[in-house]
Amino acid sequence: MSTDILIVGAGPTGLALGVDLARRGVEALVVERAGDLFPGSRGKGIQPRTMEVFDDLGVLDAMHAAGGGYPVGMIWQDGQRVGEHRMFDPVEPTEDSPYDEPWMVPQWRTQRILFDRLEELGGKVAFGLEAVGLDQDEDGVTVRLATGGSVRARYAVAADGGRSAVRRALGIGMTGETVDPKPTLVADARITGLDRDNWHIFPPRGEGDGFLAVCPLAGTEDFQVTAQFPEGSSVDLSLEGVRKVVAARSHLAPEDVTEVRWASDFRPRAALADRFRDGRVFLAGDAAHIHSPAGGQGLNTSVQDAYNLGWKLGAVLRDGVDEALLETYEEERRPIAADMLGLSTSVHRGEVRRGEATRQLGLGYRESSLTAETRRAPAALRAGDRAPDGTLGGVRLFDAFRGPHWTLLAVGVEAPELPGSVRVVRGPAQESYGKGLFLVRPDGYVGWAGDTADGLAGYLAIAGL
Template identity: 40%
Template sequence: MTTVLIVGAGPTGLTLACDLARRGVALRVIDRAPRHVRTSRAKGPNPRTLEVLENLGVLDAVLATGSAPLALRKYRDGRWIADSDPFENSRPTPGAPYDRGRLMAQWQLEQVLRDRLAEYGVRVEPGAELTGLAQDDTGVTAELADGSRITARYLVGCDGGHSTTRKLLGVPLEGETAPEQSMVCGDVVAEGPERDRWHQWFDEDGAVMLCPIPGTRSGWWFQAAPERDADGTPVAPSLESFQRLCDRHTGTAVRLTEATLLSTYRVNVRMVDRYRVGRVFLAGDAAHVHSIAGGLGMNTGIQDAHNLGWKLALVTSGLAGPGLLDTYQEERLPIAAWTLETSSAGMRAVLEAIKKPGGGLEAGITPETSALGLGYRWSSLSQDRSGRHDTSGAPAGAPGAPSRAPGSPAHASAGDDGDTRLRAGDRAPDAPCRDTATGTPRRLFEVFAGPHFTLLGFGAGSTAALREIAAERGDTVRVCAVDAGPQAAAGGQVPGLDDHGGHARSAYGTDGDALVLVRPDNHVGLLAPADGTRAVRDYLDGLGR
């Protein structure tokens, strides 16, 4: 019996596999496709996903493979109208080092993640199709199309919008389909357009969009409003139909010589009402599908996986109680609802924008779509023992029920009382600091990177608590003193950082001495006073119990 069986080897499944593998969890990853496909569907990680990928240790490979987002070149009636850059006013900040995503094909990101997984000795098993499921109190048995069976303590369905796992569980994907919002897509080889722009031809009777695929010499993403026959039925995508669409909207500007991965995309806005049935979980498109506006699909799935991985690892190792797994649904189901609402609003904005010359896809790109403002203030894992916030009710920005969205990033980081300081459940910010012992630059994200909790202690008054937790918890919790002075490192147990620019204190809202416990997925779990050793112990010992 393996510990975790992952069904589906897309970005969601591979992220989960990498996270579990680095924690030493025994796992298998199966995928129904007979070989790894070069599918260029999603166009790359957003800023929050880049932080996840940094934590997994693959950011350098992602940055080397992809490119910065391109400016958008808009045309009308075949003529150039305007160029626009949705990120021209964006800048990195000390707390958020990635102000924009990365442009790369989905297959390129999958290759980066597979390579990382192979470093842990785990490889995807292709051509393994799930056909049946059975579970009891001890585990799950997966039946495959070839008649073989795999038993595991837990199974995670990361197998896409047509998820077999979801169907076998009998969990409906509820929502609606917008047949009028459809497009034909494919990967094409094209001649004509310059590769330093994302070209978009919008006209009254349709649209064609061409975006260069990074790392290729002549590969492009093709998207267009479909041709329709006499009775209004969309014409099936093909090289010939793509060329006719190009001729109609671009004139002679584009010549296509090859078209692959042809598909017709219809906007579905649907999600499940639960992420878990017994020992089986759903993640990514298996749990939620929506408009492509804002590029949230793949990114939300990767962030699902990052939320679930550490919880599965702690439960299966006995370091947390089984109730910890319930918090996966508690935290991610409201995020799925927010994603559906945000992407639908983005699609409406795009459809309205393209009616006017110069309008385009940038209408669907907002600060919210970076996902940097999303957190879990409403979660049972978000605890404030610092006394600086009223915790008598649901935190500001939290949904009242799983069917509600958690609100905008602005509401996720600022209370109704106007207090913008960090709260339990928020994403843990980065900050540039210096190593107290050596003076070399070191970021908080470097301290967070890995499969551990991080206990930040601000001020000299926190060092006793840091030493106690370090001695008790070993590798489970990494401790770090911020602005505690050279004495913090006495005995070698407490590495220290000098917050020379004041960025860490500003980001974490600490004027004096305090403790901040950061979860393995880089969200704040606990805020406590500097002498709050017991609060930290109670938090860690109470996980899932």
């Protein structure tokens, strides 16, 4: 088998990358060692920035239909409701940030939606193919499979999770720490006796006990059960094991847990790969960074890895842009991942409340070598920042950005002549952007900004436009 891009792993990262490449007309194959998509809820929080990514990838309506907002936490004690807990402060949507709060979608549904979109675009996933090794040369990568065959590709992307076989084959280490040594159970279960309007929280009853949280999973009949155990405990993932912990820590009876649909256990850890690239192989998602689930940063950071890498691979393979562009993937994404690891750990330990930072709208690439700010007196929005939504000349900006192209915003100034591959939107000065020229990258960040078009042609040449 051969392909332009081989993506190892059909999780959210691999599927999002597959979708992005497919809409660019780049041949890619996703291989997954399991026989089907992941069946559990694990990463259920979709942050506002990722909702913007999903808008661009054409799956936002499906995500909205499949999920719902986060319920208010209800604290229980001795079978009585004793208080409420809000995970984050409510935020009103604004014109420049239309997706205000996290959206809850069980991970299995997120993956199914991305999988369906990938197939709609002509992409495919090959299940039951496990990558066990690889070899590189100056022209490409040969990935060896457990079945004895191999796949030849011009580039490969390891999106095969925290225990990435590809990362190990490359000899890339991970540096990190245990966030919490106490093991945690997470399970998707059918439960009677609890309403679906609240996230039910049962604090520890005594010294050495762990908490229990039971969250209704939006768009399903399931609850996600989360329970922490003392350090060194073994976690029983069976129906009887889940029944036992629910009955011991709440007012529910064992038989109120009628079914366990999926269960796993983990010990929260934070780790960052020493590098995100080795020759023609890139690391993305959990293969590159492992998060505590607190704050909902792992899946979101992973999807945004794919979003950053996809347009760059497309530019090199489809548009003939110099391969040096690919060097900016690690340059841009590794610092972001490091920051998000620190944020997740701080949220887990109760040092930081979920809020503006966890929504990920403020992330950007101001220090990137791919960023050029040429204005004499730039306003609050600078090159490298996320390009806000809004209206310019009667055009909604997210509508103008949607698709695998660059966009030039001429805000209160004249627009120069540009290649037909760049979409141009003109209008008067406006609040979010002020005044000037703003060249927006395919992933929705301002790459170049200027008072006039001086220097724009040089940037366009570097971008291959």
